[in-house]
Amino acid sequence: xINVEQIYxxxxxxxxxxxxxxxxxxxxxxxxxxxxxCFRKQYLKSKGVDEIPMEDxxxxxxxxxxxxxxxxxxxxxxxxxxxxxxxxYDIYIEHQVRIxxxxxxxxxxxxxxxxxxxxxxxxxxxxxxxxxxRMKFGRKPDKNGSPNYNLQVGTYSFALGEELETTDVEMSLxxxxxxxxxxxxxxxxxxxxxxxxxxxxxxxxxxENVNSENGEELIPGSYGVPMMNxxxxxxxxxxIYCQGL
Numbered sequence: 001x002i003n004v005e006q007i008y009x010x011x012x013x014x015x016x017x018x019x020x021x022x023x024x025x026x027x028x029x030x031x032x033x034x035x036x037x038c039f040r041k042q043y044l045k046s047k048g049v050d051e052i053p054m055e056d057x058x059x060x061x062x063x064x065x066x067x068x069x070x071x072x073x074x075x076x077x078x079x080x081x082x083x084x085x086x087x088x089y090d091i092y093i094e095h096q097v098r099i100x101x102x103x104x105x106x107x108x109x110x111x112x113x114x115x116x117x118x119x120x121x122x123x124x125x126x127x128x129x130x131x132x133x134r135m136k137f138g139r140k141p142d143k144n145g146s147p148n149y150n151l152q153v154g155t156y157s158f159a160l161g162e163e164l165e166t167t168d169v170e171m172s173l174x175x176x177x178x179x180x181x182x183x184x185x186x187x188x189x190x191x192x193x194x195x196x197x198x199x200x201x202x203x204x205x206x207x208e209n210v211n212s213e214n215g216e217e218l219i220p221g222s223y224g225v226p227m228m229n230x231x232x233x234x235x236x237x238x239x240i241y242c243q244g245l
Contacts, residue, residue: 005056012059024048030203032097032106032155035196036148038226039206040218044237046103046207049214051236065127068176069109072125076110088116097159102200108156109174113164120161122171123185124153130179137175137184148227149173150188154196161193169193214241221245 027048034042045051054062073093080086092111098104110123126149128136135142150173157171171193173186206224210217218225220243226232232244 009056009059012063016054016059026105029103029105030200032104032108032159033152035151035155035199036227038231038235039203039224040215040220040242041226041231041235041237042203043207043210043215043218044241049237049241052240054236064178068127069125072174072176073110089114092160095160097156097163099155099159099162099200102197103204104155104159104200106156106159108160111156111160117168118166119168119170120157120164120166122153122157122160122169123174124149124156125174125176127176127178130177133175133177133182136186146173150192151196151199153188154192155200158193158196
């Protein structure tokens with residue numbers, strides 16, 4: 001009989017390969033979704049260096065997140081087709097944003113622009129399991145929050161705000177619990193826009209004098225390599241291009 005798991009894995013590998021081809025045009029730039037990442041990882045990705053192929057389980061996990069994103073986005077599109085307020089708002093879904101001075105390109109999940117008030121709100125969708133959900137919304141929430149995610153939404157907010165020439169920007173992370181299908185919005189402080197700009201400025205400054213093929217000058221344990229200790233455990237470059245911590 002057929003091997004369903006193997007067939008699905010082949011399908012996901014093919015989709016991932018098509019995505020890599022699609023994003024080759026952005027080679028040499030940084031992805032907004034990678035805000036807060038290790039400087040050496042950023043260097044390797046900007047050079048187009050391939051990461052270690054993902055395990056089948058990880059591919060399925062990421063695909064589930066993509067499906068949730070797409071379905072939420074389709075729901076928003078459907079709503080605004082018939083909404084009485086459809087002429088008041090401009091909706092931005094998977095909208096490409098650029099910050100040329102920081103060499104950053106990205107595609108935001110959802111932006112809603114109110115043409116009457118010149119106000120903008122950015123949503124970045126995140127899927128998580130129940131453990132992460134409890135750490136985020138339980139009785140004793142993690143005080144450190146999700147700095148990488150905050151930097152991401154801060155990056156999108158700055159970029160689209162600049163494009164629309166507005167500083168009246170709100171932003172949120174929209175969390176989807178994969179175990180219970182609970183959905184909850186987490187407002188993010190406006191300060192994270194400035195934090196995001198600072199991160200990208202530091203990254204560009206640090207990489208100015210890196211000329212080696214694999215960024216050997218960026219030594220694990222030095223500033224920004226990695227930004228957080230746990231990054232190395234999940235890095236697709238570890239043990240091939242960098243030993244990590």
